Structures are given as C-alpha cells and as structure tokens.
Amino acid sequence: MKKINQIEPVISLNDKLAINKYLKSGGWITENKISKKFEKNFSDLVGAKHSILHPNGTLTLLSIMLALGLKKNDEVILPNYTMVATANAVILAGAKPILCDISDENLCLDPNKLTNKINKNTKAVIYVTLNGRSGFIKQIQKICKKKKLYLIEDSAHSIxxxxxxKHHGTFGIASSFSLSMPKLITTGQGGFVVTNNKTLANRVNEIKNFGRRRDGNDIYFSVGYNFKFTDLQSSLGISQLQNIKQRIKKKKQIFHHYYKNLKKIKEIKMFEFQKNETPWFIDIYLKNPKKLQEYLKKFNITTRLVYPPLNSLKIFKIKGSFANSTYYCNRGLWLPSSINLKEKDIKFIINKIKIFLNNYAQN
Ligand SMILES: Cc1ncc(COP(=O)(O)O)c(C=O)c1O
Known part of the structure; x- marks a missing residue:
C-alpha cells in the first residue's frame, strides 16, 4: 500500500539543478552573496524592507527579542495553542512567557483575553498566525499600539x-518565518527575521554575526552569536521561491478539496480560510483524533495530532482558564497536506475518514 505522509518536502528537478549549479560554481558554502539574494527575494515576496536569514525559526524569535532588549521579568504574551518553540524562545531570551487563550472563531490569540493578561511587566505580544490564518491581527495591532507593547509575529506557518x-509578518515591529522541512518552501532548516525597522535590522544582523557589523574582522560591538545561514541552502531557497505561486495555489486546492467533502460532516469541525490566506497544514477537529489517527495508519496514511495546549506541558504546568485552546488542541488532527498530494490520494483519505466515522466513531 502506498504511504501517504502527513507532510513531505517537494524538491523539484530545478531545485536540484540549482544546488548543483551552486556547487559547480565553486562557492564557499557559507553565508554570502547568494544568501543576500535570497533575503532580497523574500523581502520582495512579503513586501518588507529587511529579511535576515537565520539557521531556524526559533533563533529568529530569539534574535528579535534580544534586539528589542527584553530582559528578566519582562513578560511576553503568546497563545496557548502554538508550537512550543514560540514559548521556549521567550525563555531563551531571558523573559517570561505568559500564555493566553485563543479565539474559537479562528484559533488565533483572542484580543479580549489578551487585554486581561497585560500588566506593567508586559513588554511584547507574540502573535501566531496559526496554520496561516490571520485571526484578529488588526485588533491585536491596535491593542499593542495603545498599550505601547511590541508586536512580534510568529509567522512560521504563514509563507x-x-x-x-498585506503579507503576514508585516503588521508588527518584526516577525519570524521558518524554512523547516514542513513549510511551504524549505531549506531543510532555516528562518527569516522580517522587519521594516532599520535600527532593529542592524541589531539583528549584529546579533547573528558574533556582535560584529562586518564579516572578516574582529571588531565586536556587542555580545553576539553565530546565527548565520549558508549559501548552499540559499541556492535551494531561491529556487523554491521561484514557483511560490504554484505552491500557494496547490495548498489552496488541497484545502478546498478536503473542505468541500468534510464540511457537512457533523462530527468534524473545520475552520475556513479567507481569500488570500494560504493554508499550511489541513486541520480538522473531532472528538477522538487519536482513534482516527490509528485507523488511518492501517491504510498507510500518516497524520499528526496538533500541538498540545502549552499550559498542560510539564515544563509550564500553568493552571488557569484556557478553555478554547484546551478544547481544540485535544481535538485537532493534521491531515496529509503536502503539495504533491494527488486528487485521488485526497479522495482515498476522505473516504477512509467517512468510513471511520460511520463505523467506529461511536465506540
Ligand atoms: C508556530 C511556530 N513557531 C516557531 C517554530 C520554530 O521554527 P523552527 O522549527 O524553524 O525552529 C515552529 C516550527 O514549526 C512553529 O510552528
């Protein structure tokens, strides 16, 4: 039986040729001109002035918070339904993550609940456009402006x-994108800090380069690290960006295919996307996602349970009212979502889901 992965990277022949071409060119692999070009091309896509490459989308968040000067006792509010990296980056930056519940309309941070979490120690909000949904970003932007808080976007799902x-990741002071394997374009690992703020961009560049303002010398202006990228990966990234429009189109088609077939099933809840939003993973919510996962596995269909609610993790163990995130995180399942999925694969998956719900859901 053919295996259907929940997600897999799509590396085209052109991508392979681009890597080969780079290697043949005698480039030195390390971050240099090709990475500058990749940064420029990404800035063009998102419509921002600066895109700064990093090894991944965790260090991007860290760089932003270090560049903003966040420190001990500073509180950073983030949604309870996100990947753990969002919270861990706050800890890595030496600040305190404050978890906040999500809206049951779009699974993103709830502006009303956010307001209740703000106090004199609050310095920033990390807004996660979960699965590529905008949610209440405009309202959150307004609150941050009024309360003088930094709005950082975790746009890991939002390429x-x-x-x-307006592209996600351009609503706040800075944003973070990830280029890890499951993302719409991937370089294996990787990430971008995106900002329109030149001072912040300079700080981030200094942080990622040992505290230097130029390569190849030993003049250090501040404590910095090595968060550099490689031209080898950038050659792949540039090639992947070239067909971004087709990638976006394919994701939307896949979502619509699932949606039109599953939306009427009463046991399943799906959240629609707005016109210009691009779905990342196809998420469905139902009573016992683990049972469905196990059932689909019998047919070589792999799925992934959505992130656990962060407050429930041993590392946080935070009590409190997180009703919506608890509800949806415990019910969510990511269905196969790769852009190379065939229509017949999706039909096969939908058919199996329907059989499961008819025969097994009651047990
Ligand atoms: C919402 C979110 N934030 C941050 C990250 C971390 O990105 P990376 O894996 O590139 O470190 C991820 C990874 O998928 C993520 O989903």
Missing part, C-alpha cells in the same frame, strides 16, 4: 499568507 493584500 504565502496575506490578510487582504
């Missing part, structure tokens, strides 16, 4: 996702 015509 190719827009609110109207």
């Amino acid at each position: 190719g996702s827009y609110l109207n015509k």
